[in-house]
Amino acid sequence: MNGIPISHILFVSTALFFIGIYGMFTRRNLITMLMAIELMLNSVNINFVVFNKYLWPGKLDGVFFTIFIITIAAAEAAVAIAIIINLYRNHQSIDVEDAVELKH
Amino acid sequence: MWSDYLQLIKAEGLVAIIMFILLFLKLGKKERNTESLLHFINVLLVINFISGFFFNAEGTLFGDMFQTNSLLSLEKNILNLGTLIISLQSFQWLKGHKHILEFYMLLLSTLLGMFFMISSNNLLMFYLGLELSTIPLAALANFDLEKRTSSEAAMKLILSSAFSSGLLLFGISMLYGATGTLNYQELSQQLTGTPLQILSFVMFAAGFGFKFSAVPFHLWTADVYEGSPVAVTSYLSVISKGAILFVFVSVLYRVFQNISVVWYNLLFILSVLTMFIGNLFALRQQNMKRFLAFSSVAQVGFILIGITGQSAAGSASVIYFILIYIFSNLGAFGVVSLVSAVTGKETVNDYKGFYKNNRMLSWVLAISLFSLAGIPPTAGFFGKFFLLLAGAGKTSSSGWQLNYILITIAALNMVISLYYYLRIIKAIFMDKNDNPVEKVKSTFSPNLSFIICVAGILVTGFASSAYDYIFSLVK
Amino acid sequence: MNLNLIIIIPLLTSIAVLFCKGLKQVRMISLIGAAIQLILSFVLLYAYWQERAAGNTSTFIFEYNVAWYAPLHINYHIGIDGISMAMILLTSFIVLTGVLVSWKMPARTSGGEMLSKEFFFLLLFLGVGAYGFFISLDLFTLFFFLELAVIPKFLLIGIWGSGKKEYSAMKLALMLMGGSALVFVGLAGLFFNTNTGDGTHTFDILQIAQMHIPVEVQKLFFPFAFIGFGVFGALFPFHTWVPDGHSSAPTAASMFLAGISMKLGGYGCLRVATFLMPDAAHYYSWIIIVVSCIAILYGAFATMMQTDLKYINAYSSVSHCGFVLLGIGILTQTALVGAVMQMVSHGLMTALFFACIGMIYDRTHTRQMSELGGLLKVMPFISTTFVIAGLCSLGLPGFSGFVAEVTVFMGSWEQTDVFYKIATIVACASIVVTAVYILRTIGKAILGPLEKNQYSLLKDAGWHEKWAASLLIIGIVAIGVVPFWLNHLIGPGAETIMSNIKNVTIIK
């Protein structure tokens, strides 16, 4: 049933991960950065599932982990967006470059 | 059956119960006298702290995802104490605040998360605890809703923590891929030290490094500390840092023992970097909170040296130091928060001639700073001494004696750090100031917290029993 | 005789001061406390003689040893031999006189208020550190007390000092802490290379002295310990805290600095570095000698060029403390005795000097030699005291300085190697230079015509100042005229150290 070799899937997940990181580094918009982080988390999810399915099919802890990650990601996103909204209230902008008062 | 079940998660249970009580209060009628409410909460926290000494059992739960023993309950109780002190100190600040209950609920939920993290016996449980202790903190950082810096700080915290947890998770996933288990014991047997495992370990450690702000993962620290309310800052700098360090120590010693050579080198680099960068940044800070932030970064460098000791003495000295560190750092933060709550002054220059009108506060601040600097007879001296001693005790595998090089660097860094602590002392006692901070009148709860802190600083060092107790637990 | 008293009483005094009201009470309490300390130290001396007379031949007596941090093998272990006894006497003298000279609290803070309570508290607290340091027989305890004595100095100088006090205070604190950091590394290295037989380590000086530390280890850690303590003892080129620190400090603090805390260094070099690492001491001996000779001459020449009285005395302290290190470096018993004698003598002498300078400064409000002159006419007592201090410092027989220096010279001359002789001759040459600057100072400041007319209205010393000066002079003369008692006191202690040094395989 599983014609797809594991390496392909890992390639996808890794690619996803680095795309996420790239987005994190380059995007100015806070929401987009958040999305980039979600990409990273999803690549992690794929990893877990794949490892569980291909390498250690005996137990399900990888899958469980995935579920938890998804949940927590949601929560994280919620809080993050709340904060971003508040930031917008104060700064009238959600460009990360505008919130650099604290430095050095 | 039920009884010992409850007994095992007693600490977590108590915190949860307190949260629920607060929740009900919230649901109840609106108008309430804030002061009495705060006192009530403090009483609850005192009860929580005291009960932390009793009915501590050993065992595991949830298919050994969760474990507890007397050492862990001691660590939890140390955190309880810290939380209590912070809540006492933030009295002045919260008095005028609308959302007291929310504040405490968020605070306690992070505490709960830390407890789970400490008791975790499984990476999943650890991850859950970590997130539970991180995400509410971001909300807390934003607690001064209308302050620009506060929201900026919160944004920085949530983004970088999410990023770091992403990397951490990636590490965990690779670890899982390499070993096929999430349970600590099995993991420790599976580890053989293949490059993949090491890479994943480094990512894993980076996640920790982010939380206890080791260079180069520390950059969020100063900004968040400066931006967020002082109570939250002190909570970040003491409680969450302490918790994650507890976990780090136990994880390293219990899980990654096989690749100890690797993490010895890793910690060597990290601690040297952390000490130097922390000190060098702290040298030129003007804002007290930011200054304390960097000083606490530097402190982590010393703690890491203690961890490299990698022995009973190592972990014992680390726990002991964190206990002392809570007293010292909270003493300093307490004064800062009180002053900033009353007068809104936060820069070093504002503290010039501070001694003129505030004798008591000046001495509290001075003693705490001496303790942070590691000057006898304060407890900080003992803590630092034992940390470095533990670090020196590790005979490194490589030919030339890294451990002595490490403590030499550390000792010299202590001199640098002494400089900026003395800078504050100088400002308080020696510098002239035409309009120094006028008399800051302090109420019962802050005073109580100061008494606790100073007593802790002065007693913990001489009373060797504290250290002996911790040591006996660790062994 | 319970040795703990020598720590407890000063501690209680300093704490009691905190609960006093007003200058009168504070200084009364501290005077009483200091007096008790002096008496106590004499009682201790008497008890010490009794013990010895009773045939107690153990190296250290009045030992008291309890486990402090058992898991780390840290004990609270105290005890005295002759050397510590001498240093305790010195300390008690300085504490009492220090309290006496700061009777009127002349120094005010930059804020302008008196803060007498804090002042005396810190002063007495400093004493606690010194006492503890001199009696502790456990490296940890030793280190604890060593660092205990640093910060009070910082506060004393920074708050009540004069001139560029913040700079000096910071410099002093940082350099001394740097020194103690090195000491720490040395101690740690020593600790982990000890072996009590059952594989555990120890901090106990006596035990370490018994066991033989591997030579390589000694070579590695001796410099740490020696330089570390050397910073306290004004080892060239780490002496630069001395001039600034002394000149900015208030009178009593200067007396403490030069009188006691520079001795901590010498004592540490002796008790820790040389005693516990004899092979390394042999190995590095020549370097120590060269450096200390440089310090002696160079300090003396630098003194010639100074114009501020306190700077003069500070630099001369560098030069005199060179003799201490020289005596330690030479590694003969006589030289060691000489070194300790020099510590005691210099302590008393320089304290007297600073006391005089302080008194003069309080009256004339200047320390510049060019603005002083002919003071002998208006304040005979102070001037005479000043002259006595000066004569002691230029090594005049009848005063303590001569005895100490001669002992060092004789000791170094016991070494047959010609290198030692040349070193000694170089060191000897300093006595001429010393004479030059001392007489120059006396001639300008004390003798000659009255520099300014308003000086003619100045008052001579008050009773407290007279007492302080007289006490110190008594000490100086007691050593200078009848030195044998001090010699007997120190002799055995030096002998034990020598016995350690003698039975090493000399490595060149």
Added chain:
Amino acid sequence: MNYSEYISLILLLPLAGFVLLGLFGKKLFKQSSGMIGVLVLLISTVLSLYTAYQYFFVNGKLNDVYQTIIPVKYTWLQFASGTSIDMGITLDPIAVMMLVVVTFVSLMVHIFSLGYMKGEKRFSTYYSFLSLFTFSMLGLVVASNIFQIYIFWELVGISSYLLIGFYFDRPSAVAASKKAFIITRFADLCFLIGILILAFEGGTLDFNTLIHRLTDTQSSQYISITTASFLGVSVLTWALTLVFIGGAGKSAMFPLHVWLPDAMEGPTPVSALIHAATMVVAGVYLVARLFPVFSINEASLYIVTWIGAISAILAAIVACTQTDIKRVLAYSTMSQIGYMMFALGVAHLGGESGLGYTASMFHLFTHAFFKSLLFLCAGAVIHLIHSNEMNDMGGLRKYMPVTHITFLVACLAIAGVPPLSGFFSKEEVLLAAFHSNKLIYGIALFTSGLTAFYMFRLYFSIFWNKSKSLDTHAHEGTFSMKLPLIVLSICTLLAGFIPFGNFISSDGKNLELPFLLNFSIAPVLFALTGIVVAMRMYKKENNLPHRVAASLGGLYKAAYRKFYIDEIYLFITKKIIFNLIGRPAAWIDKNIVDGTMNGIAYGTGKVSHWIKGIQSGKVQGYALYFFSGIIVLAILVIYFWK
């Protein structure tokens, strides 16, 4: 009566006097302190005379060789190596002789000062210092231990310092005292090193043991010290030369003499005591004390001889040109001590060859009397005139007859006119020189001529020459001032007839001093010519001196400027020591050593300023550091681990 019962009183009484007057003099006995001082000295003088009698006539001899007796001895400082510094009292001929001289002259000076220092503000201080000096000098002469000599040597130096600077509000006095102390201190440094060498080689500090070990040719110490050599010179020579430099410093031998003339800033009685009779001869005494050791080392004796001779002639020449009467006397003192020195230098141990030794001591003895007499007379004169300058004086003989006569006696004595004491002692000195070295003899002869000349130049220009008119009730001073003059002049008259050789000789045996009439013609002739010339030039007021001075030209100027030695010293101290050593040292300390420390601090601050860019405030920057940190660490660790 046994020595040990009272001998230490001779020392301790003056010490007690010092302590008593020094501590309480100001308050308790403002006036009586003088009398106390005199009384104390009187007692110790009597005691020392008694000692002398006991020693020389009763129990000093043992099968007619004078023994060295050590009645008192305490260990003062014990060294681990076994050597020790002892405090003791040695009695041997020269020590006893010096005891007498010191106490006696000191007593005279004490008495004289009663009148001279009357009404001084620091009267009691003065007397306490005098007692201190007497104590230290006595301690010096009876020393039984070479370090004891050093200790009292220093004490003598300091009391001289205190007394020279007695008028401390005169800058010149302060400067002079400083100069005196520092120069002698330099000499003492050499002395100390010499002592250390001797002690090391001899393995002891005790005089007799040391001398015994170093003189018997079998002992290991002798062999080691004579064979061992440093820079090609035998260690013994080094040691003795250094010791001699010490002596030369105190005795104002060329070139360390520059302090002596300036020392005249002190009160005149002090000059009489310290800078004429007692302290300045300490050097001679030191050499005499170590004479057995010196005598086995030709080289050091040679140095002693020549330094002595040069100082003698040089000082005499300078003395001829000075106009300050005390300076003239100072130079004459230096010249006479030169005599004693070279007399020692030409002597050898034992028998006839030891003549020089005896002669030297003899001259020391007589010189003490007439030179202190001269100074006291000068003191009396100055007391009257309130000036030291010759030009302010003249024709004083009718105002102060006693002073006049006594001064004349002293002048004749020092000029060596028979039958005064000076004649005899100088005779022996010349004889000793004649036997050993003709050149020295020549110098000595010429010097004695000069001596006569400048002394009488002094005499005539004070008491004759242009007659100054003083107010009528100008009187000569109190009885207390006259008495010492008379007593001393009597001593000066008679001292020559003491058969000195019976008491003091290089080997303690009896030495019959030869007295050859035909030999003594030459010196007497020289002396008389000197006197006649002086009378011709200075008895009446005339411009002859100026013409002579003009004709001598450069030589006169050089002599007048004391051969520019002071200038040379000034150059060395100011230019070389201060500018080339002192300033650089101070500069280095300020800029380099201290600069390094400050530099470190500054550097740290700079670094912390540079790296502040890391904390850019941009979250993405943080994330970047975070990520790259992980990568780098991973690489490093994996690399390490490999």
